[in-house]
Amino acid sequence: MVITEEQVTAAEARMKKRVSQTPVARKAFFFQGNVVLVLSNGERFSFRPEQAQGLENARPDDLREIEISPLGDGLHFPALDADLSVPSLLRGVFGSKSWMRSHR
Structure with missing residues (x-):
């Protein structure tokens, strides 16, 4: 498949x-018990790790390194x-539907 310059x-x-x-x-960084995001619109958004699927049992050292995807739409x-x-x-979606139901 060839992709054109127009495409x-x-x-x-x-x-x-x-x-x-x-x-x-x-x-993105971990600060005072929160994961903090600085967004492209200048706003900040933060959440506690235990609110998010995959981070709920994290130790502070586990949260020191956060990678941002090239488009800025994902965190690793x-x-x-x-x-x-x-x-x-x-x-406000911090995990799968079933995970969120069990972590209210």
Whole structure:
């Protein structure tokens, strides 16, 4: 399959529009018991690790390294091999439906 220059340009335009309309993570760090995100719109968002699936049993050292995906829409915690979706976190979704039901 060959991708044309027009298709690349159109995909880049869609991505730019999506990023401009949806805040994404620019920085992420663990501070005073919270995972803190600095978003592309300048806002900060934080949550306690025990609120999120995959982080609920984490020790502080497990949360020191947080990788942000290239588009800023995902977080990866290497020490835990855990991944979280930034758009989902911003909507209050911290895990699967069944996990969230069991962790209210």
